[in-house]
Structures are given as structure tokens and as C-alpha cells.
Amino acid sequence: MPLPPPGPLARVLVTGASSGIGAAVARALAARGHPTTLVARRGDALADLAEELTRVSGLEAEVHPADLGTDAGLAEVRGLVDDERVVGLVNAAGFGVTGRVADLAGDDGQRAALDGLVRLNVLALHDLTVAAVGALVRRGGRGAVLNVSSITAFQPLPGAASYAASKAFVQSFSEAVHAELSGTDVTLTTVSPGLTRTGFADAADTDGFDRVPDLVVGAAEDVAEAGVAAMARGDRSVTPGLINQLSTLGGRFAPRSLLLPALDAGMRLLDD
Numbered sequence: 001m002p003l004p005p006p007g008p009l010a011r012v013l014v015t016g017a018s019s020g021i022g023a024a025v026a027r028a029l030a031a032r033g034h035p036t037t038l039v040a041r042r043g044d045a046l047a048d049l050a051e052e053l054t055r056v057s058g059l060e061a062e063v064h065p066a067d068l069g070t071d072a073g074l075a076e077v078r079g080l081v082d083d084e085r086v087v088g089l090v091n092a093a094g095f096g097v098t099g100r101v102a103d104l105a106g107d108d109g110q111r112a113a114l115d116g117l118v119r120l121n122v123l124a125l126h127d128l129t130v131a132a133v134g135a136l137v138r139r140g141g142r143g144a145v146l147n148v149s150s151i152t153a154f155q156p157l158p159g160a161a162s163y164a165a166s167k168a169f170v171q172s173f174s175e176a177v178h179a180e181l182s183g184t185d186v187t188l189t190t191v192s193p194g195l196t197r198t199g200f201a202d203a204a205d206t207d208g209f210d211r212v213p214d215l216v217v218g219a220a221e222d223v224a225e226a227g228v229a230a231m232a233r234g235d236r237s238v239t240p241g242l243i244n245q246l247s248t249l250g251g252r253f254a255p256r257s258l259l260l261p262a263l264d265a266g267m268r269l270l271d272d
């Protein structure tokens, strides 16, 4: 049980806590008895959540607005991760960009969004994970990190190429570090959700979520419960939901020569 038992000294820092999966993770942690440090750009949404968490759980929730896509914001949050009161880190901040790379390349705004995606989903997550793992192991106590990946981590995805590649990085890096930490009291867990009803679709500027059956779109609360439970146990990885688990099997084992044209056609249909 590498995440230390809940209590006033078992603080967990959550990025992306202003909405969606990150907010649900913060609620799940507070419900278990963990004080939280909440990070995202929207300070007002973080303050509302902190007020709710303190009211419901009686535990302190600190608010730290920061843009993890900037050097200054990332350095500030890296400093918070180093705080010896922090025994856990959840990297939930992230976003997607849909569209074909050749099209996105011709639009300055979309081109900047692609760069920002890599900076947030890959560089910031990597930076904070390295900081947390280093600090937790150095201190010698128990500690845990939870990285939010995606079922898109398990295969390339035409129409969301940079996003799926960013999550492949998260999955590969996190699973490798999980193995490296064997024999320590620190663990690194990934949670790999499928389509989940959050602010994600708006941020990615897609209505694709509305074009798939409700059955395949999960709830942030279910992802958070699965992720926090796996983090508390120190599991390597969890994919919430049977449909998502089956989808990762396809991604891992179907021949790329069949899978990629099928995914390409499916994404074109969603885009139309």
C-alpha cells in the first residue's frame, strides 16, 4: 500500500484539478481523507473545488493556479511537488487536438496548440513525475504517483496523431518507472481511460463524443475511483471499463496494416 494512509499529513497534489478527471480524482482523494493541493490555470474553479472539498471532508485543500505549459508555471509546481508534506502526485492536466497533421500545420493557432499539447501532456508530466519520484525516494517514506494516460496510448491514431503519441509516451515512461521502483516504497500507476464525459471534447474542439453511443462514454467519477484505488494499491496500470479494456487489446494485438486504415476511416466519419 504505497500511498500512505489517509490523514492530515498525507497530502496529494493534483494537476488538472479545475475540471473533469482531475477534479473527480481530487474529490475521491478527499473522500478517502487526503488533504489536496489543486493545480490548473483557472484559479476560480480551483477555489470553488477547494471550498467544496473542505466543506465535505473537513480537510484542507490548497489552491495553486499555474500554467504548466510555461517554464515559470512548471518550475513553481515542481517546487510544490518537492514540499515534504506532499506524499502523492496526480498528473491529470492534459488536452487533445484533433485533425490531420498536414491541415493543422497550415493554421498558426492549431500549430501552436500541437506544440502546447506536447509541452503539457509530455514535458510537464515527465518533469513533475521525475521531481516527485526523486523526492519521494530520497525521503525514504511511502509515496505514490498517478499518471493519466488514455486508451489511445496503445495504438497510433490518425486524426489525433500527436495526442495518441503523447499518451504512448505517458504509458511507456510510467510503466518503465513503475518497474524501476520495485523494492522501494514508492509506486507509479497509470490510469488509461476511454472516452469520458469532461471538458476534454470542448478543449479539443470536437463534437465526436456526441456521435458515439452513450454506452462508450464513461463518467469522470468512475475513472477517478479506479485510478485512486489502483494508486493506493501501487498497481502498474488500470484501464477502467470492459469496452475500454477490449479496445486496448485491439490496439495492442491487431496488425497495424488492418488497424490503421480502419481507425483512419472511423476518425474521418467522426470529423464529417
Ligand SMILES: NC(=O)c1ccc[n+]([C@@H]2O[C@H](COP(=O)([O-])OP(=O)(O)OC[C@H]3O[C@@H](n4cnc5c(N)ncnc54)[C@H](OP(=O)(O)O)[C@@H]3O)[C@@H](O)[C@H]2O)c1
Binding pocket: 015, 016, 017, 018, 019, 020, 021, 022, 039, 040, 041, 042, 043, 045, 066, 067, 068, 069, 070, 091, 092, 093, 094, 095, 096, 120, 148, 149, 150, 151, 192, 193, 194, 195, 196, 197, 198, 199, 200, 201, 203
Ligand atoms: N475525457 C476523455 O475522454 C479522456 C480520455 C482519456 C484520457 N483523458 C485524459 O484525462 C486528462 C484530464 O482530461 P479531462 O478529460 O478531465 O479534460 P478537462 O475536463 O478538459 O480537464 C483538463 C484539465 O487540464 C487542465 N489544463 C489544461 N491546460 C493546462 C495548462 N496549460 N496548465 C495547467 N493545467 C492545464 C485544465 O485546467 P485549466 O483549463 O483550468 O488550466 C483542466 O483542469 C487529460 O490528460 C486527458 O488527456 C481524457
